[in-house]
Amino acid sequence: MTSTPEDENPAGRADPSYGRADAHRDGPADLRLVGPAGAAWAAAAAALGAPGGMVAAGCAMAVALAALALWRARAKGGRAARGYDSAPGRSAGALVALAAVLLCAAAGAASAALHAADVRRGPLPTWAHRYARLTVELEVTDDPRVTRPKVHGSERMPSALVFTAEAVRIATPDGRVTTARTPVLAVVQQRAAKHGKAAGEPPSPPPEWRGLLPSTRIRVVARAAPPLAAADRTAAVLRVTADGPPNEVAPPSALQRLAGSLRTGLRRATDGLTPDARALLPGLVVGDVSRVPPDLDDAFSTTDLTHLLAVSGSNLTIVLALLIGPPHLAARAERRGLARRLGLSLRGTALVGGALALGFVVVCRPDPSVLRAAACGLITLLAIGTGRRRSLLPALAAAVLLLVLYDPWLARRYGFLLSVLATGALLLLAPRWSAALQRRRVPPRLAEVVAAAAAAQAVCAPVVAVLAARVGLIGVPCNLLAELAVAPATILGFAALAAAPVALPVAKALAWCAGWPAEWIAAVARTGAELPGAEVGWPGGWVGGLMLAVTTVVLLAVGRRVLRRRWLCALSALALVLAVCRPAPLTRVLTGWPPPDWRVVACDVGQGDGLVLAAGDGTALVVDAGPEPRAIDRCLTGLGIHRIPLLILTHFHADHVDGLPGVLRGRSVGAVETTTLQEPYGQAKFVREAAAGAGVPVLRAAPGERRHLGPLTWEVLWPGASPWLPSAGDGEFSGPNDASVAVLVRTGGLTVLLLGDLEPPAQQALLAAHPELAAVDVLKVAHHGSAYQDPELMRRLIPRLALISCGAGNPYGHPAPRTVAALRAGGTRVLRTDTDGAIAVVGTPDRLSAVVGGRRSRRRLATRPTGRGSGRSDGREPGGALRPCDTRDGSCGTRRFVRIRRHVRHAGVRVAPRATLRVGSRAT
Structure with a gap:
């Protein structure tokens, strides 16, 4: 629980029936338990991955040093008692504190070593390193959760069901059956379909597995594998392929069935709400995020509101505050809350509050923040029940100490660290910052909420940077706006949770009322996430976190001086607003991105494609959407694009279409044009459903189709029926790559050829179908610059600038060094x-250049001029106009092709006279 400092009773006395109130005394914070708690935490985190002998030696040394410190403290205390000197008395206290720190560190390390040894006990770790197939009886310990599908190259990896469990009975391949209590991580996937339309759709786990409750026992046949980290709290990962419901051995306990029925009732009560409210309300109340869509989850992450979906300690604080009123008045005559109205004594209030806290943990699951909040709440309730003075900082330290000793694995969980840091900031920093704001005539209530949000954001931001390599700029205002609706949504949601099992209509009415504040919170998250500067990149890892911590301290020191001058405050606020809103003219002046005359931009969307062609103020033609919605959305927002008359998806591979929701988000899209081959089926279905949900029609590209949009004109060159391609059975293409939409675009006198992911067979067929195809200014290299390129096409196109869209560190080796070398040998400038x-193409045929606006730098990369008025041998007329190639003798660009052939021969690639490129053992 969190609260403001205790207030002095103005009456000077208290009703005896409620206990005597303590007078408020200003003074330094009580930090006596902080040292022992921190020592136990650090020792537990270190001991989980250390050898047992080293931990034992360290514990023995710590105990010996603690004993020595206590002996010295006793001797010094005796001297002080005899009145020889007062200084030894103070040093004796320091020695006792040192002994407490050493003993708690030893206890934390010993507990961690015992828990780590328990994980490694039994036969399961040995068989996991052999990747054996086992029959295991599991006792579920956590709610199953569905992972978000990820894009791996051209495929969308199927979602899996993940839950933690304990292996209680293990049947090994050698015929032995062992009884154990070994923690494991179970990963459940459905067997992929081999036939029919569903064969191209990523399989999802059977729905019966999602309803598993903790304490349920099931029997599975699984492939065991070792955990990713040696210091993991699980002994093995069990991969289960499920074709049907789980094989249940024993049902869940009565308590877990009750908790499950409550959560199910809340979901039923929210069924009739709007999509955002239906998804968000169970998450706010009990942490059930099974209905939260990926875009809403991303919005909460961007605006630093994720703690609302993690059932933070504020939920329990709201529930207990409803019972006992403000914590600083809970033991006084003027206390408030339902307990006083019901006539409950202090002990009765503490008992009821303790039952609520324990029930909260059971229903909402023992997540780190829930455990921390419950421990703090129980300690505070114990103080209320016994009439002792309450101090919340020692309560927090005691809760950390007890939880780390009970479950040392919490010492390595970032959620626990964030929860403790946020609570400590609310107790230590927020009151001081609130007082400082009130001294500057800020209203008290506003000062309290602003100080609380700012303090939590300041201490948690470095940890978030460690995990996500980003810094949120709008976390404080979004938390302030969301805070208006958190309390009513939580209280009404808990009321619906309690009413659902007995009166579902009443629960639906309460859920309908709670849906309004829930929609407000979702709207705050979505609106904040759409701002161009909602978050900025920052170095990740502990180095980045330390850098941000130092930067935060410096900014706070500067901020104290800024607050003394109103004009500096106004200027700082204006700078922050401009950094978040990023108006295009100002951003262009300060950063040079996007350049004012950009024609084409290759967005940095990772391992995938996403290209934008300017078609007027805020209007563009977009080709492909990349693998991730946030990346393409960020690129389009930075370019100021809000209207897309046509979105071309070259083919249905995931690295080209999975970012479609990011293109549709907050923009007017006229139509989506796709290839004629509707494969893979699952991803084609995803495109149709996403477009239908946004009310956007889906068209199919036709060869020879010509369109124009503002300064843009383009022609669809491919796909088309072709005798050069082997049949795929139900179509004329050898696969989705060869069915990519290829487009020739003209803009501002420039010619741009976009090849999608065409491979050599389709590239050869494209040349055969369009013998007039000749040199271009800009080429989007096919298939992320892979090694499989047709040399005849390279000879014909001889681009002046080649764009390769690929992801850093991708496992496919894209772009292939041979492809890059061949392009550069012909005089082409290659950017990737x-x-x-992100790469922006600017200029005219007379002077073509590119501006790099990506992560590392922003610089203008000039390409050579076209040589207006001079003779050319690259297939262009003077001035850059295209002329047809003489395909009979291949004279178009012969000199440059000779240089390409010489270079690729030097690289070990054989180029035959007629479009045959052999790489390794693959020939086309």
């Missing part, structure tokens, strides 16, 4: 998004 970030 994995090293250069």
Whole structure:
């Protein structure tokens, strides 16, 4: 629980029936338990991954040093008692504190070593390192959760069901059956379909597995594997392939069935709400995020509101505050809350509050923040029940100490660290900052909420940077706006939770009322996430976190001086607003991105494609959406694009279409044009459903189709029926890559060829179908610059600038060094998004250049001029106009092709006279 400092009783006395109130005394914070708690935490975190012998030796040394410190303290205390000197008395206290720190560190390390040894006990770790197939009886210990599907190259990896469990009975391949209590991580996936339309759709786990409750026993046949980290709290990962419901051995306990029925009732009560309210309300109340869509989850992450979905300690604080009123008045005559109205004594209030806290943990699951809040609440309730003076900082330290000793694995969980840091900031920093704001005539209530949000954000931001390599700029205002609705949504949600099992209509009415504040919170998250500067990149890892911590301290020191001058405050606020809103003219002046005359931008969307072609003020033609919605959305927002008359998806591979929701988010899209081959089926279905949900029609590209949009004109060159491609059975293409939409675009005198992911067979067929195809200014290299390129196409196109869209550190080796070398040998300037970030093509045929606006730098990369008025041998007329190639003798660009052939031969690639490129053992 969190609260403001205790207030002095103005009456000077208290009703005896409620206990005597303590007079408020200003003084330094009570930090006596902070040292022991921190020592136990650090020792437990270190001991979990250390050898047992080393931990034992360290514990023995700590105990010996503690005993020595206590002996010295006793001797010094005796001298002080005899009145020889007062200084030894103070040093004796320091020695006792040192002994407490050493003993708690030894206790934390010993507890961690015992828990780690318990994980490694039994036969399961040995068989996991052999990747054996086992029959295991599991006791579920956590709610199953569905992982978000991720894009791996062209495929969307199927979602899996993940839950923790204890292996209680293990049947090994050698025929032995062992009884144990070994923690494991179970990963459940459904077997992929081999036939029919569903064969192209990523399989999802059977729905019966999602309803598993903790304490349920099931029997599975699984492939065991070792955990990712040696210091993991699980002994093995069990991969289960499920074709049907789980094989249940024993039902869950009565308590877990009750908790499950309460959560199910809340979901039923919210069924009739709007999508955002239906998804968010169970998450706010009990942490059930099974209905939260990925875009809403991303919005909460961007605006630093994720703690609302993690059932933070504020939920329990609201529930207990409803019972006991403000904590600083809970033991006084003027106390408030339902307990006083019901006539409950202090002990009765403490008992009821303790029952609520324990029930809260059972229903909401023992997550780190829930455990921390429950421990603090129980300690505070114990103080209320016994009439002792309450101090919340020692309560927090005691809760940390007890929880780390009970479950040392919490010492390595970032959620526990964030929860403790946020609570400590509310207790230590927020009151001081609130007082400082009130001294500057800020209203008290506003000062309290602003100080609380700012303090929590300041101490948690470095840890978030460690995990996510980003810094949120709008976390404080979004938390302030969301805070208006958190309390009513939580209280009404808990009321619906309690009413659902006995009166579902009443629960639905309460849920309907709670839906309004829940929608407000979702709207705050979505609106904040759409701001261009909602978050900025920051170095990740502990180095980045330390850098941000130092930066925060410096900014706070500067901020104290800024607050003394109103004009500096106004200027700082204006700078923050401009950094978040990023108006296009100002951003362009300060950063040079986007350049004012940009024609084409290759967005940095990772391992995928996403290109934008300017078609007027705020209008663009977009080709492909990349693998991740946030990346393409961020790129389009930075370019100021809010209207997309046509979105072309070259083919249905995930690295080209999975970012579609990011393109549709907050923009007017006229139509989506796709290839004719509707494969893979699951991803084609995803595109149709996403477009239908946004009310956008889906068209199919036709070869020879010509369109224009503002300064843009383009022609669809491919796909088309072709005798050069082997049949795939139900179509004329050898696969989705060869069915990519290829587009020739003209803008401002420039010619831009976009090849999608065409591979050599389709590239050869494209040349055969379009013999007039000749040199271009800009080429989007096919298939992320893979090694499989047709040399005849390279000879014909001889681009002046080649763009390669690929992800940093991708496992496919894209772009292939041979492809890059061949392009550069012909005089082509090669730019790639994995090293250069987003790339903008600017200029005219007379002077073509590119501006790099990615992660590493922003610089203008000039390409050579076209040589207006001079003779050319690259397939262009003077001035850059295209002329047809003479395909009979291949004279278009012969000199440059000779240089390409010489270079690729030097690299070990054989180039035959007629479009055959052999790489390794693959020939086309």
